[in-house]
Amino acid sequence: MNSRDGLWFALVVGVAAALLFVDLGSSEFRTWDEALYGRLARNALEHQSYLYAVDDDGSYFRRFSKPPLTLWLTVASFKAFGMSVTALRVPFALGMLGTVAAAFAWGKRIGGTSVAVAWGLGLAL
Numbered sequence: 001m002n003s004r005d006g007l008w009f010a011l012v013v014g015v016a017a018a019l020l021f022v023d024l025g026s027s028e029f030r031t032w033d034e035a036l037y038g039r040l041a042r043n044a045l046e047h048q049s050y051l052y053a054v055d056d057d058g059s060y061f062r063r064f065s066k067p068p069l070t071l072w073l074t075v076a077s078f079k080a081f082g083m084s085v086t087a088l089r090v091p092f093a094l095g096m097l098g099t100v101a102a103a104f105a106w107g108k109r110i111g112g113t114s115v116a117v118a119w120g121l122g123l124a125l
Helices: 003-021 033-047 068-081 085-111 113-124
Strands: none
Touching: 003 085, 003 113, 033 068, 033 085, 068 085, 085 113
């Protein structure tokens, strides 16, 4: 990647980061997914159980069908930033930022800088 492409990449990732992280914790709480991820991460911290999701009493929670990485990242965010809606959303915002970067890279390979910028910004917006 040359310096011109690097500037475009920085611009696209910067726009995506601004869209994702400005007021990250201020929008409305999503009651199903966010409540579930937050509660299970909190239970994991409380019971020191990180291999699978646990209920409030530390028992296996059968209704959580995601792999444990989601739980681990949310727990890490809670440890780093404290228990908050913002901390709950940080891992998912970082994942989206990575997806925008991947879209830029694929676009660059497939159709050059203009396609990369279009794909990255299109996904971000």
